[in-house]
Amino acid sequence: MNRYLKYNFVIVFVLTVFYNFIALAPAAKAVVSGMNDSVGVEGFDEKAYSDSRKVDVKNLVDKAVQYFEKNDFGKSMNAFSYSKEFIDGELHLFVYDFNNVCLAHGQDRYLIWQDRTNYKDILGNPVIKMIIDKAKTGSGWINYQKDNATKIVYVKGAQKDGKKYAIGSGFYPLSKKDATVSLVRNAVETFNNVMKSGGSTQAVFSEFSYSLGRFINGDLYLFALDFKGKIVAQGDIPGIIGTSAIDYKDSAGRFINREIIEELQTKDIGIWTEYISKGAKKLTYAEKVIDRDGNKYFIACGYYPDTDRKAVVELVKKGYAYMAKNGAAAASKEFSERTKKDYRNGDLFLVVYDIKGKCIAHGANYDYIGINQWNVKDETGKYPIRQMIDKAKAGGGWVDYKVKNSYMFRYVEEIVVAGEKYVIGCGIFPTSKPETMQLIVKDAAGSIRDLGPEKAFGEFIKRSGKFVKGDLEIFVYDFSGLCLVYGSDYNMVWKDMLTAKDDDGRQYVKLIINTAKDGSGTVIYRDRGRLKTVYVMKVEKDGRSYAVGSSFFIK
Incomplete structure (x- = not known):
């Protein structure tokens, strides 16, 4: 009997070691992270x-x-x-x-x-x-x-x-640089088509300047100048259209618009210009267009390559210290006036709200100050100001929502000044594909909780629907391994995928579900000869648990 027990113990031990080896092998690994941690692809370039x-x-x-x-x-x-x-x-x-x-x-x-x-x-x-x-x-x-x-x-x-x-x-690159180039090239294509069809330059430039239109993508917007330096389109501050920017200088004293015009006089391809704007390095891409009368213009878009989530947190900490020392009224003026540069970093700016949702300071839109935005919804129906207040009350951290045709991360903290509670925050639009992946998953999770599984699944499976971002789509498994959604692929629905294997023979769906059971995290496995990264999180609704995620190929 003792020999029999020993023999079985050895078998169980060997099988346990083997199972753990398979589950944790490098080609199919899980990196478990909290809701506000990194997106799980360390060193993603x-x-x-x-x-x-x-x-x-x-x-x-x-x-x-x-x-x-x-x-x-x-x-x-x-x-x-x-x-x-x-x-x-x-x-x-x-x-x-x-x-x-x-x-x-x-x-x-x-x-x-x-x-x-x-x-x-x-x-x-x-x-x-x-x-x-x-x-x-x-x-x-x-x-x-x-x-x-x-x-x-x-x-x-x-x-x-x-x-x-x-x-x-x-x-689909889903990078800031590629998005910048694409926004300009799409605008150039649109301009040329309007010219061919007999449309007016004024109409097409007006479309480029519409702050809620299709030529806005988060913090990316278009601006256009004629070759005399007059602004003819501006997606960020349309009020300056018609003014001259020929003498605009960056922080180093360079005449940036003159440089762009001079270079494009002799080039028919797009150009990049690097300069300092709002205290940070900015990269701007520009292309030349010519209207039917031979007038030349350049259409451009720029971004700040060095602003990241670390910079967001640092700006909030800096603003917190100023507000704690000088009070809410002084902070409102310092953070909101565009001429003030100390509390800006490129396109990063500060916002302050009281705990009832009234805007106290806003670095991007001075007109918001004094307005209660408690009931304002984002593009997916969320209440971003309520999210910010709830997160700040809970100790601070990151919230996300959708605005200007893109997702935004916003970091917030609670601050008490003269006995009154406020929320101070700063936001950034995602700069990488992993960040975008995480955001659409969290958005999908919120939809399941808000709409219920059936209605949410119906939205996830729509071809080119709002939960699709290039090759990023939503999948959903229940914890038994049954596939409920797999992007727009109806053929996958109701398939039992629990024992599905990747290219290396590993049960990747089981690994995804186990990762979701721990809260959220990243799984990497091999599919179609390439490594694929997955971000997944657990969602509970009506007594049932789901693994909700998205994925893309990394190499």
């Missing part, structure tokens, strides 16, 4: 990711063109639409003839044989025409809006049996 993915896209398209030239038409279309050989993580191929008909598609095969002449993105850009026009030049990059994000696409022309085709693939 947005530029390296974007640059690497561009290489991957180009290589996939070049490989497809070579295959097309060596094989017959039908075999090629089959391979591009179905073969794993032409799938690289989320990357897939598409093929169009020069009559705008889709002939192959590695993701959305329902588009095959469709004449897509009239397909336009949300900005009105004729996407298929852009693809074919680029193929006619040989090859090159374009970008357009798809699934609530900017997609960067590489296109190459190909020929077979006397007919010409466009073969391409693309990805």
